[in-house]
Amino acid sequence: xxxxxxxxxxxxxxxxxxxxxxxxxxxxxxxxxxxxxxxxxxxxxxxxxxxxxxxxxxxxxxxxxxxxxxxxxxxxxxxxxxxxxxxxxxxxxxxxxxxxxxxxxxxxxxxxxxxxxxxxxxxxxxxxxxxxxxxxxxxxxxxxxxxxxxxxxxxxxxxxxxxxxxxxxxxxxxxxxxxxxxxxxxxxxxxxxxxxxxxxxxxxxxxxxxxxxxxxxxxxxxxxxxxxxxxxxxxxxxxxxxxxxxxxxxxxxxxxxxxxxxxxxxxxxxxxxxxxxxxxxxxxxxxxxxxxxxxxxxxxxxx
Amino acid sequence: xxxxxxxxxxxxxxxxxxxxxxxxxxxxxxxxxxxxxxxxxxxxxxxxxxxxxxxxxxxxxxxxxxxxxxxxxxxxxxxxxxxxxxxxxxxxxxxxxxxxxxxxxxxxxxxxxxxxxxxxxxxxxxxxxxxxxxxxxxxxxxxxxxxxxxxxxxxxxxxxxxxxxxxxxxxxxxxxxxxxxxxxxxxxxxxxxxxxxxxxxxxxxxxxxxxxxxxxxxxxxxxxxxxxxxxxxxxxxxxxxxxxxxxxxxxxxxxxxxxxxxxxxxxxxxxxxxxxxxxxxxxxxxxxxxxxxxxxxxxxxxxxxxxxxxxxxxxxxxxxxxxxxxxxxxxxxxxxxxxxxxxxxxxxxxxxxxxxxxxxxxxxxxxxxxxxxxxxxxxxxxxxxxxxxxxxxxxxxxxxxxxxxxxxxxxxxxxxxxxxxxxxxxxxxxxxxxxxxxxxxxxxxxxxxxxxxxxxxxxxxxxxxxxxxxxxxxxxxxxxxxxxxxxxxxxxxxxxxxxxxxxxxxxxxxxxxxxxxxxxxxxxxxxxxxxxxxxxxxxxxxxxxxxxxxxxxxxxxxxxxxxxxxxxxxxxxxxxxxxxxxxxxxxxxxxxxxxxxxxxxxxxxxxxxxxxxxxxxxxxxxxxxx
Numbered sequence: 039x040x041x042x043x044x045x046x047x048x049x050x051x052x053x054x055x056x057x058x059x060x061x062x063x064x065x066x067x068x069x070x071x072x073x074x075x076x077x078x079x080x081x082x083x084x085x086x087x088x089x090x091x092x093x094x095x096x097x098x099x100x101x102x103x104x105x106x107x108x109x110x111x112x113x114x115x116x117x118x119x120x121x122x123x124x125x126x127x128x129x130x131x132x133x134x135x136x137x138x139x140x141x142x143x144x145x146x147x148x149x150x151x152x153x154x155x156x157x158x159x160x161x162x163x164x165x166x167x168x169x170x171x172x173x174x175x176x177x178x179x180x181x182x183x184x185x186x187x188x189x190x191x192x193x194x195x196x197x198x199x200x201x202x203x204x205x206x207x208x209x210x211x212x213x214x215x216x217x218x219x220x221x222x223x224x225x226x227x228x229x230x231x232x233x234x235x236x237x238x239x240x241x242x243x244x245x246x247x248x249x250x251x252x253x254x255x256x257x258x259x260x261x262x263x264x265x266x267x268x269x270x271x272x273x274x275x276x277x278x279x280x281x282x283x284x285x286x287x288x289x290x291x292x293x294x295x296x297x298x299x300x301x302x303x304x305x306x307x308x309x310x311x312x313x314x315x316x317x318x319x320x321x322x323x324x325x326x327x328x329x330x331x332x333x334x335x336x337x338x339x340x341x
Numbered sequence: 342x343x344x345x346x347x348x349x350x351x352x353x354x355x356x357x358x359x360x361x362x363x364x365x366x367x368x369x370x371x372x373x374x375x376x377x378x379x380x381x382x383x384x385x386x387x388x389x390x391x392x393x394x395x396x397x398x399x400x401x402x403x404x405x406x407x408x409x410x411x412x413x414x415x416x417x418x419x420x421x422x423x424x425x426x427x428x429x430x431x432x433x434x435x436x437x438x439x440x441x442x443x444x445x446x447x448x449x450x451x452x453x454x455x456x457x458x459x460x461x462x463x464x465x466x467x468x469x470x471x472x473x474x475x476x477x478x479x480x481x482x483x484x485x486x487x488x489x490x491x492x493x494x495x496x497x498x499x500x501x502x503x504x505x506x507x508x509x510x511x512x513x514x515x516x517x518x519x520x521x522x523x524x525x526x527x528x529x530x531x532x533x534x535x536x537x538x539x540x541x542x543x544x545x546x547x548x549x550x551x552x553x554x555x556x557x558x559x560x561x562x563x564x565x566x567x568x569x570x571x572x573x574x575x576x577x578x579x580x581x582x583x584x585x586x587x588x589x590x591x592x593x594x595x596x597x598x599x600x601x602x603x604x605x606x607x608x609x610x611x612x613x614x615x616x617x618x619x620x621x622x623x624x625x626x627x628x629x630x631x632x633x634x635x636x637x638x639x640x641x642x643x644x645x646x647x648x649x650x651x652x653x654x655x656x657x658x659x660x661x662x663x664x665x666x667x668x669x670x671x672x673x674x675x676x677x678x679x680x681x682x683x684x685x686x687x688x689x690x691x692x693x694x695x696x697x698x699x700x701x702x703x704x705x706x707x708x709x710x711x712x713x714x715x716x717x718x719x720x721x722x723x724x725x726x727x728x729x730x731x732x733x734x735x736x737x738x739x740x741x742x743x744x745x746x747x748x749x750x751x752x753x754x755x756x757x758x759x760x761x762x763x764x765x766x767x768x769x770x771x772x773x774x775x776x777x778x779x780x781x782x783x784x785x786x787x788x789x790x791x792x793x794x795x796x797x798x799x800x801x802x803x804x805x806x807x808x809x810x811x812x813x814x815x816x817x818x819x820x821x822x823x824x825x826x827x828x829x830x831x832x833x834x835x836x837x838x839x840x841x842x843x844x845x846x847x848x849x850x851x852x853x854x855x856x857x858x859x860x861x862x863x864x865x866x867x868x869x870x871x872x873x874x875x876x877x878x879x880x881x882x883x884x885x886x887x888x889x890x891x892x893x894x895x896x897x898x899x900x901x902x903x904x905x906x907x908x909x910x911x912x913x914x915x916x917x918x919x920x921x922x923x924x925x926x927x928x929x930x931x932x933x934x935x936x937x938x939x940x941x942x943x944x945x946x947x948x949x950x951x952x953x954x955x956x957x958x959x960x961x962x963x964x965x966x967x
Contacts, residue, residue, distance in 0.1 A: 227800045228797065228800040229802055229803040231801075232795065233814065234781065235792070235793050236788065236814060237781065237783070237788045238814065238818060250803070250806070253805075
């Protein structure tokens with residue numbers, strides 16, 4: 039063995055480049071806020087979530103107290119009139135947002151956890167495992183969500199945990215499909231193979247290597263799924279399978295007061311407007327995120 | 342070849358679309374009929390921007406801000422979009438780097454060729470084609486229409502075109518889709534399209550970069566012949582000096598958006614007047630001899646970050662006060678040799694040959710116990726056998742190169758060694774101990790000892806992790822390092838690959854390609870391996886960076902007693918890095934031996950062919966390019 043063939047370079051440290059450390063997730067969020075639609079969406083969501091959270095604290099009356107005769111029009115006594123039993127509409131409206139929000143957020147979160155786990159596992163496994171998983175999900179997807187929920191609720195009864203579970207179950211397959219699609223492109227990258235060569239456990243490859251690379255599309259999907267959860271839970275409450283009377287709940291309020299719509303519209307209009315604006319708000323955010331995400335991809339393609 | 346200048350470029354300036362920041366500036370050159378100008382430069386030097394500007398096109402985000410591009414005396418840059426559309430193809434044509442992207446995958450190639458002809462006058466539908474109604478070219482169009490207006494004439498023309506690029510012209514071949522052709526055939530179809538309309542100027546943008554050397558040699562021959570035969574002025578853009586040497590009559594060297602040297606091929610390669618040209622030549626390995634290759638430290642300034650004076654000054658050993666004050670003007674050395682350097686005289690005065698190349702002496706025989714052995718390896722992809730009974734040994738402090746064209750099985754072999762490809766029979770032995778087939782099934786010690794470095798550092802580093810997290814991964818897995826310990830050792834690993842410790846907080850997209858590959862090497866080193874498997878580790882990098890990475894690997898090989906298995910398609914590179922070489926073809930090792938022996942007196946026909954097809958800067962007898 040003689041001396042090296044190649045002259046060792048003077049290990050001059052290469053000049054530092056000007057750059058800032060950043061999280062891509064945060065980048066997408068911030069970029070999405072440049073769009074007017076996202077701003078409107080955020081304003082709507084913040085307003086309505088705020089209303090739902092502090093509403094019960096500022097409600098002028100008890101939600102179950104009778105303050106007048108049924109279907110009274112607005113007066114100084116009851117700012118938005120009374121409902122079909124003569125309870126204060128404003129107080130019930132202010133108190134009725136928490137349940138729908140909590141249930142839909144819980145259901146979406148659960149759907150995310152399960153959906154991401156299944157999607158990542160399917161994408162990384164490939165082959166027949168992937169096929170079996172995805173075809174099974176297709177079967178679940180073939181049922182309309184509301185039918186699935188009604189079927190289970192009719193069997194077990196109007197339990198809130200069941201409501202969360204079934205709404206989550208109806209969303210999880212869609213999330214899985216999205217996650218799998220996005221992850222398929224990532225699992226082929228060399229850094230995943232590099233982690234395999236190092237012997238990184240499977241779970242860590244899924245969560246540490248692949249998941250961080252699909253957070254942006256996942257975020258869009260999550261906000262979209264939240265929109266659908268709100269709608270679905272409101273619909274189920276309306277049908278009487280959600281919170282039970284005398285609880286105050288937006289979906290329930292619509293059902294209870296719809297007969298008096300022509301006499302005292304406020305009892306229906308308030309919760310309808312709230313649910314509508316909330317879903318519009320989350321949808322606008324999802325839209326803004328999606329646009330910001332495409333922006334990222336374009337930038338990457340050029341660079 | 343003497344003739345009038347078909348293409349004249351004067352003071353071309355291209356800026357970013359939304360800011361007065363130049364991408365390229367002050368570009369002036371001329372090309373005669375039938376001549377090829379090779380435009381060479383590293384990535385980001387602006388060579389493609391110049392090539393596209395010749396056809397009146399700019400990439401998104403760029404615009405031509407000044408200058409003149411004259412084809413046959415007419416300024417292309419003042420034409421309208423409609424005029425340009427009709428000029429493209431007939432007056433100027435473009436051959437892109439990747440033909441699989443340029444050809445429409447859904448159309449049969451015969452139809453695509455026919456469309457090209459139809460769009461430019463070889464069609465009865467001319468009267469309906471608004472792009473053809475341009476005053477200046479009217480006569481020519483009429484002449485062409487008369488010359489071939491029917492489908493049968495078009496078909497005859499297509500047959501001629503196919504003949505020119507040495508492709509079959511039968512109906513069956515023309516009915517194929519692009520994906521049914523090999524990369525070389527696809528590129529020939531693209532050439533046929535470009536040259537088919539007899540343009541005056543053709544811009545070829547790295548047309549052989551994606552091809553194997555044998556295919557590359559054929560394509561280069563075809564390009565040269567077509568230019569000479571039809572009197573086409575060609576601009577051949579490439580990062581590969583040896584390719585330029587094989588194809589070009591004149592050479593232009595670009596650096597950071599400036600054309601720093603233009604001249605006849607011989608002069609630029611034998612007596613370069615710009616220090617960058619010389620450093621570039623020193624940075625590339627050559628098939629003809631065992632040379633030291635020396636990287637260029639630092640990096641080229643990007644648009645908006647260029648210094649006031651000469652852009653090369655920060656990396657130049659001749660830099661002085663004057664160079665840092667002002668960008669050097671064009672100096673005429675001879676009638677056709679221009680340079681932009683304050684110190685061109687000094688550069689020229691220094692002995693050209695000595696400065697350009699320094700031959701390496703010394704050979705490294707190796708004996709003793711093998712570190713890594715591959716025994717009778719047979720590998721499969723599904724039912725397809727891709728390796729046939731391959732055996733190879735790697736000793737400590739030894740680098741064994743695996744060379745061969747794509748599909749030769751060299752990467753599969755490397756992957757079997759690393760445990761990434763499981764479908765094989767035979768043995769991979771580490772110090773005589775048989776290893777499990779998959780990396781996951783190996784014990785942690787075995788995994789630690791064999792480290793794999795991937796071809797593309799753009800794909801092998803997780804973009805969502807910091808450099809510290811990336812290098813920390815093996816430390817956590819193999820040494821149970823806690824966070825602080827991992828951070829300290831990641832810093833050390835960075836210093837071993839000549840990067841600053843401060844890089845631990847960076848994300849991969851904040852690093853250049855060379856820096857990324859250093860990080861990938863640092864990750865491998867952090868495991869304290871005994872074998873490094875390098876899979877085409879320099880092919881995604883610029884030549885000056887390639888040299889630096891090769892220097893680094895060789896240095897590590899000696900300092901850390903590493904055994905290297907170096908997979909490459911670049912024959913020239915193995916002289917510099919490897920001691921032994923295995924030439925692979927179709928899943929077999931067709932020749933094995935010491936590098937110099939194999940390269941100087943090849944025995945296998947396949948090796949001889951590879952060697953003769955590899956372009957070289959040196960007109961050495963062994964490497965006479967046909």
